[in-house]
Amino acid sequence: xxxxxxxxxxxxxxxxxxxxxxxxxxxxxxxxxxxxxxxxxxxxxxxxxxxxxxxxxxxxxxxxxxxxxxxxxxxxxxxxxxxxxxxxxxxxxxxxxxxxxxxxxxxxxxxxxxxxxxxxxxxxxxxxxxxxxxxxxxxxxxxxxxxxxxxxxxxxxxxxxxxxxxxxxxxxxxxxxxxxxxxxxxxxxxxxxxxxxxxxxxxxxxxxxxxxxxxxxxxxxxxxxxxxxxxxxxxxxxxxxxxxxxxxxxxxxxxxxxxxxxxxxxxxxxxxxxxxxxxxxxxxxxxxxxxxxxxxxxxxxxxxxxxxxxxxxxxxxxxxxxxxxxxxxxxxxxxxxxxxxxxxxxxxxxxxxxxxxxxxxxxxxxxxxxxxxxxxxxxxxxxxxxxxxxxxxxxxxxxxxxxxxxxxxxxxxxxxxxxxxxxxxxxxxxxxxxxxxxxxxxxxxxxxxxxxxxxxxxxxxxxxxxxxxxxxxxxxxxxxxxxxxxxxxxxxxxxxxxxxxxxxxxxxxxxxxxxxxxxxxxxxxxxxxxxxxxxxxxxxxxxxxxxxxxxxxxxxxxxxxxxxxxxxxxxxxxxxxxx
Amino acid sequence: xxxxxxxxxxxxxxxxxxxxxxxxxxxxxxxxxxxxxxxxxxxxxxxxxxxxxxxxxxxxxxxxxxxxxxxxxxxxxxxxxxxxxxxxxxxxxxxxxx
Numbered sequence: 001x002x003x004x005x006x007x008x009x010x011x012x013x014x015x016x017x018x019x020x021x022x023x024x025x026x027x028x029x030x031x032x033x034x035x036x037x038x039x040x041x042x043x044x045x046x047x048x049x050x051x052x053x054x055x056x057x058x059x060x061x062x063x064x065x066x067x068x069x070x071x072x073x074x075x076x077x078x079x080x081x082x083x084x085x086x087x088x089x090x091x092x093x094x095x096x097x098x099x100x101x102x103x104x105x106x107x108x109x110x111x112x113x114x115x116x117x118x119x120x121x122x123x124x125x126x127x128x129x130x131x132x133x134x135x136x137x138x139x140x141x142x143x144x145x146x147x148x149x150x151x152x153x154x155x156x157x158x159x160x161x162x163x164x165x166x167x168x169x170x171x172x173x174x175x176x177x178x179x180x181x182x183x184x185x186x187x188x189x190x191x192x193x194x195x196x197x198x199x200x201x202x203x204x205x206x207x208x209x210x211x212x213x214x215x216x217x218x219x220x221x222x223x224x225x226x227x228x229x230x231x232x233x234x235x236x237x238x239x240x241x242x243x244x245x246x247x248x249x250x251x252x253x254x255x256x257x258x259x260x261x262x263x264x265x266x267x268x269x270x271x272x273x274x275x276x277x278x279x280x281x282x283x284x285x286x287x288x289x290x291x292x293x294x295x296x297x298x299x300x301x302x303x304x305x306x307x308x309x310x311x312x313x314x315x316x317x318x319x320x321x322x323x324x325x326x327x328x329x330x331x332x333x334x335x336x337x338x339x340x341x342x343x344x345x346x347x348x349x350x351x352x353x354x355x356x357x358x359x360x361x362x363x364x365x366x367x368x369x370x371x372x373x374x375x376x377x378x379x380x381x382x383x384x385x386x387x388x389x390x391x392x393x394x395x396x397x398x399x400x401x402x403x404x405x406x407x408x409x410x411x412x413x414x415x416x417x418x419x420x421x422x423x424x425x426x427x428x429x430x431x432x433x434x435x436x437x438x439x440x441x442x443x444x445x446x447x448x449x450x451x452x453x454x455x456x457x458x459x460x461x462x463x464x465x466x467x468x469x470x471x472x473x474x475x476x477x478x479x480x481x482x483x484x485x486x487x488x489x490x491x492x493x494x495x496x497x498x499x500x501x502x503x504x505x506x507x508x509x510x511x512x513x514x515x516x517x518x519x520x521x522x523x524x525x526x527x528x529x530x531x532x533x534x535x536x537x538x539x540x541x542x543x544x545x546x547x548x549x550x551x552x553x554x555x556x557x558x559x560x561x562x563x564x565x566x567x568x569x570x571x572x573x574x575x576x577x578x579x
Numbered sequence: 580x581x582x583x584x585x586x587x588x589x590x591x592x593x594x595x596x597x598x599x600x601x602x603x604x605x606x607x608x609x610x611x612x613x614x615x616x617x618x619x620x621x622x623x624x625x626x627x628x629x630x631x632x633x634x635x636x637x638x639x640x641x642x643x644x645x646x647x648x649x650x651x652x653x654x655x656x657x658x659x660x661x662x663x664x665x666x667x668x669x670x671x672x673x674x675x676x677x
Contacts, residue, residue, distance in 0.1 A: 254654025
């Protein structure tokens with residue numbers, strides 16, 4: 001019975017009252033409300049007009065420079081940098097939301113540093129980082145000076161001397177590298193003092209009220225929810241704190257992993273207090289977070305690296321997903337189809353986010369989600385270290401290695417870490433391939449929801465009509481897709497620079513993703529607090545999930561490498577040459 | 580109580596992580612002891628074993644140095660959470676003239 005209660009099932013026919021009584025719809029409304037408020041705040045009261053002027057001026061400079069020289073000049077890059085500095089989240093609304101949704105910060109030895117940083121500490125950190133920045137800045141200035149000299153020499157020849165042009169291009173590339181290093185070093189000199197305790201209390205009250213209202217509309221007790229929610233929130237905060245520790249982060253153990261782990265330790269030793277259980281609304285938190293995640297699933301991103309990227313991320317991935325699922329069913333004979341598909345999606349698409357979306361779409365049990373994410377975390381940590389080492393050892397080109405890692409390592413942060421470890425080009429290719437693959441979660445969630453509704457959950461020999469499909473379809477997936485399509489359209493219409501400044505660096509980073517992050521952290525804490533360790537262990541019996549992951553990932557590694565080689569070196573070598 | 584690492588119930592901490600139903604029947608002292616023990620083991624692994632591994636094995640040391648320099652957080656799972664993805668996209672759009 002305990003197991004059954006973990007499955008979300010829409011019984012019977014749809015009613016109008018479902019719109020304000022059912023979890024799926026309430027998740028959509030809450031997600032859309034956050035999206036709407038963010039959109040209104042940024043687009044009606046934000047800096048769009050000012051940005052348009054600045055982008056226009058930078059575009060003019062870039063157009064003039066492009067017509068003048070056969071390479072990207074220093075002025076062109078400076079104009080690009082100016083556009084990159086435009087962030088709507090720097091507006092008053094962005095600062096307000098950012099302040100009130102703060103998570104515990106990073107720390108090394110003292111966990112209290114995650115909550116409070118004094119002025120003295122901030123000053124000491126900045127002073128420590130300053131010499132490195134000054135050194136990096138001096139290098140960058142010298143590189144700029146050399147680039148200027150070379151560019152002037154090339155300009156003196158009317159940009160017609162190939163040798164001078166190549167020399168200028170190389171010097172400008174050196175300057176860009178030094179400029180980036182200087183920028184990275186500068187970030188470490190901007191530490192500010194903080195005290196997150198009051199904002200965390202305020203945020204807890206706000207979340208308790210909005211989710212409590214939803215729970216009340218679902219016909220449950222508001223007070224019981226609020227009482228229990230305090231514990232769920234505290235576990236989430238502690239999870240953020242533990243995940244913020246430097247070593248923990250380096251091994252990929254973030255707030256999500258700590259939320260499940262800490263919650264499970266509490267539940268299976270001290271025991272989760274009965275009064276806290278009404279607040280363990282795993283599905284409600286996850287579905288709301290997923291609707292918000294839809295705003296970050298932009299379909300126009302898939303062309304970022306041209307056709308090779310689409311083949312590596314959007315052709316290989318679905319093949320691996322489907323083959324791994326079939327392998328699990330036909331060869332391993334996995335008893336749980338939901339666990340089978342969640343591991344398949346988690347391993348082939350993009351780890352945690354794909355696991356969350358797929359698990360919610362097929363109504364997997366929370367233990368299955370926990371197990372899938374656990375497997376992903378372990379293999380991500382291993383692959384992040386082993387893959388760059390192997391690629392370096394065998395002398396594989398950076399672009400190929402980057403594409404390989406981007407298509408196979410689960411978490412985006414780990415992909416970027418492995419790419420950066422290998423080299424700059426590897427980072428650029430790996431991170432972009434992963435981004436393209438991330439977008440696939442929208443399609444994956446929709447297809448899995450459809451397949452489950454029409455095939456897996458269908459009674460044998462019974463036809464499924466359109467109405468029944470509608471009744472059983474997890475509606476929050478529609479909210480997720482609507483948000484995704486809406487943001488893709490807006491992003492395309494705004495153009496890439498304005499889209500980045502207003503949507504990515506405004507509505508998303510200064511609004512929806514701040515809440516999405518918290519909602520997933522709450523859901524993982526709730527999963528942990530309501531998970532029976534013995535139930536979880538049952539799913540792992542026989543080691544089938546591990547075998548499935550290992551076999552699927554092995555297939556993924558082979559197919560991704562083959563496709564990356566064919567696309568980047570045989571079919572589109574000109575793209576590889578440009579990178 | 581079995582001494583194997585994984586007992587019949589699939590429990591890696593026999594006597595400690597027996598599920599909320601069984602643990603609820605035990606005394607508060609016993610439950611607190613279990614909590615402290617399991618949390619202690621977890622912390623020892625993450626904050627003791629992991630740093631030791633990082634300092635002891637060269638590839639891990641170099642990865643740790645690289646992460647400190649770049650500021651990349653490997654625990655972030657979605658592309659919008661990772662600043663380097665935006666930089667990479669910008670670079671590729673630039674060189675591919677998109």
